[in-house]
Amino acid sequence: MTDPETFIRGLPKTDLHMHLEGSIEPELMLELAERNGIPLRWDTADALRAAYDFHDLQSFLDLYFEGCKVLVTERDFRDVTSAYLARAHLDGVVHAEVFIGPQSFTERGIPIEALMRGVLGAMDEARAQHGITSALLISVHRHRTEAEAMAVLDQILPWRDRVVGVGMGGAEVGNPPSRFARFFGAARELGFRTCVHAGEEGPAAYVREAVEILQVDRIDHGNASMADSALVRDLVERRIPLTVCPLSNVRLRVVSNMAEHPLKSMLEAGLHVTVNSDDPPYFGGYVTENLLACYDALDLSIADVVRIVRNGIEASFITTEGRDSLLYRLDRYVEASRSIEAASV
Numbered sequence: 432m433t434d435p436e437t438f439i440r441g442l443p444k445t446d447l448h449m450h451l452e453g454s455i456e457p458e459l460m461l462e463l464a465e466r467n468g469i470p471l472r473w474d475t476a477d478a479l480r481a482a483y484d485f486h487d488l489q490s491f492l493d494l495y496f497e498g499c500k501v502l503v504t505e506r507d508f509r510d511v512t513s514a515y516l517a518r519a520h521l522d523g524v525v526h527a528e529v530f531i532g533p534q535s536f537t538e539r540g541i542p543i544e545a546l547m548r549g550v551l552g553a554m555d556e557a558r559a560q561h562g563i564t565s566a567l568l569i570s571v572h573r574h575r576t577e578a579e580a581m582a583v584l585d586q587i588l589p590w591r592d593r594v595v596g597v598g599m600g601g602a603e604v605g606n607p608p609s610r611f612a613r614f615f616g617a618a619r620e621l622g623f624r625t626c627v628h629a630g631e632e633g634p635a636a637y638v639r640e641a642v643e644i645l646q647v648d649r650i651d652h653g654n655a656s657m658a659d660s661a662l663v664r665d666l667v668e669r670r671i672p673l674t675v676c677p678l679s680n681v682r683l684r685v686v687s688n689m690a691e692h693p694l695k696s697m698l699e700a701g702l703h704v705t706v707n708s709d710d711p712p713y714f715g716g717y718v719t720e721n722l723l724a725c726y727d728a729l730d731l732s733i734a735d736v737v738r739i740v741r742n743g744i745e746a747s748f749i750t751t752e753g754r755d756s757l758l759y760r761l762d763r764y765v766e767a768s769r770s771i772e773a774a775s776v
């Protein structure tokens with residue numbers, strides 16, 4: 432019989448909430464620092480890994496922004512993107528939607544062209560080499576001003592056809608979605624899909640603002656929604672996907688341990704939940720590890736896991752044909768696993 436881990440690793444999955452700046456494995460971080468002559472506070476991969484001990488979102492963001500400094504050239508952006516997509520492919524991810532936040536780089540004088548060419552070039556290469564498809568989401572920082580976010584929108588216009596959507600991350604509490612109403616309105620008018628981090632450390636009211644004021648297509652995290660049953664009803668009715676990141680939530684102490692994670696209650700409430708990796712090296716796992724951690728700690732059934740993976744495909748920002756083809760692939764995989772099981776009884 433196929434064991435659950437092999438089955439889950441082999442499922443054709445999506446990763447819809449993943450930050451390229453947060454995907455740099457410690458070994459690559461050291462290599463890039465050396466290549467660019469950037470001093471780091473750590474000189475071994477183990478020392479870096481040991482520093483990934485966070486007590487809240489801000490303690491993570493401090494390290495995450497420090498890590499951004501090793502990315503300087505087009506080649507660096509290409510290498511980081513290639514490494515993530517190769518690793519995700521091994522993990523059974525067939526489609527990834529990845530964030531990058533240009534403000535961390537343009538503020539240091541790095542031209543946006545270097546970032547865009549590196550990332551998009553690697554995405555094209557990974558598709559040719561591994562068959563993995565990916566889409567780019569441009570993220571702005573909510574702890575900066577809305578005017579700065581609007582400037583990012585201007586900067587990415589030359590790549591309008593290659594950027595599927597825009598999102599927003601950074602320090603949540605004190606920076607409610609409503610501060611960025613004009614930015615998200617402008618992004619929607621330009622034809623970008625939209626998503627926003629909400630209800631990670633912030634309250635359910637931020638998720639409500641994201642849906643009602645920003646009118647986003649997807650909520651990143653969204654855990655806090657469970658505190659407001661009327662909001663849950665709205666999210667279910669409007670079928671707004673939530674890109675949940677369970678290992679991230681444990682590491683950032685949004686939940687005290689995996690057994691306390693609301694994922695199963697969210698599923699039972701009928702929410703369109705997906706499972707994603709956020710910043711894999713920082714939080715200890717790619718999508719498979721996230722799904723396995725939930726499967727083990729929350730007593731999920733294999734049918735629950737397949738439901739979550741199906742939700743991910745349905746929540747993606749790809750074309751209807753692309754989505755249908757991934758759903759077909761998922762159904763075939765599940766059917767084939769059933770036949771193997773039946774034959775081995």
Ligand code: HPA
Pocket residue numbers: 450453488495600601602628631679709710
């Ligand atoms: O989980 C997150 N929350 C907010 N900002 C972020 N930037 C990267 N990951 C995150």
Ligand SMILES: [Zn+2]
Pocket residue numbers: 448449450600628651709
């Ligand atoms: Zn995130």
